[in-house]
């Protein structure tokens with residue numbers, strides 16, 4: 001059984017009050033803080049870089065789960081590690097731009113957990129060469145770039161495939177995760193849930209995180225168990 005973790009995506013936060021928003025979701029029970037870094041090239045949106053991550057690190061009490069939607073994670077590796085990333089996740093779709101194995105090893109050599117993310121239209125088999133060296137796989141259940149999109153259930157078999165393939169790390173899902181979608185993700189074997197709109201848009205964030213956690217815990221792995 002992998003630990004169920006709720007990771008609110010700060011993309012949905014009020015950036016004019018970022019420190020307060022971090023404290024708010026941490027007090028509400030967030031396990032990780034999911035930081036959506038976008039370069040305006042790998043994805044059409046442009047968000048923030050290491051400078052903001054460093055500012056968040058000063059006030060955060062929970063791990064920083066950095067999701068790099070950028071074309072060149074090799075170039076910015078040290079900047080994000082120095083800024084305080086606790087998890088460093090980049091996309092398999094940029095693999096042709098550099099030595100993935102060397103990147104994985106160099107991040108882990110600094111004691112930081114490393115992950116790879118896959119877009120909805122990327123076959124999960126693309127991760128095979130690196131699976132044993134990953135701490136986490138981030139399955140996109142929307143096309144990366146923007147919050148508030150509709151959950152894509154067609155990606156769910158990727159989680160089941162990973163568990164069946166013997167992947168023992170964390171499986172995270174990102175995009176459109178909320179009260180009506182989290183149970184099916186957990187049933188497929190997902191144990192880390194990125195939720196932006198569902199958490200930051202909730203009138204009571206603690207109640208929402210508790211509700212998400214309960215729904216995920218109750219459903220975790222049941223699809224694999226054939227329940």
Ligand code: DX5
Pocket residue numbers: 009011012034036067069142143144145146147148149174175176177194195196197198
């Ligand atoms: C999209 C981001 C997601 C997104 C989640 O590229 O990676 O983390 O912010 O947003 P919601 O939970 O609002 O669908």
Ligand code: ZN
Pocket residue numbers: 009034035036067174194
């Ligand atoms: Zn994300």
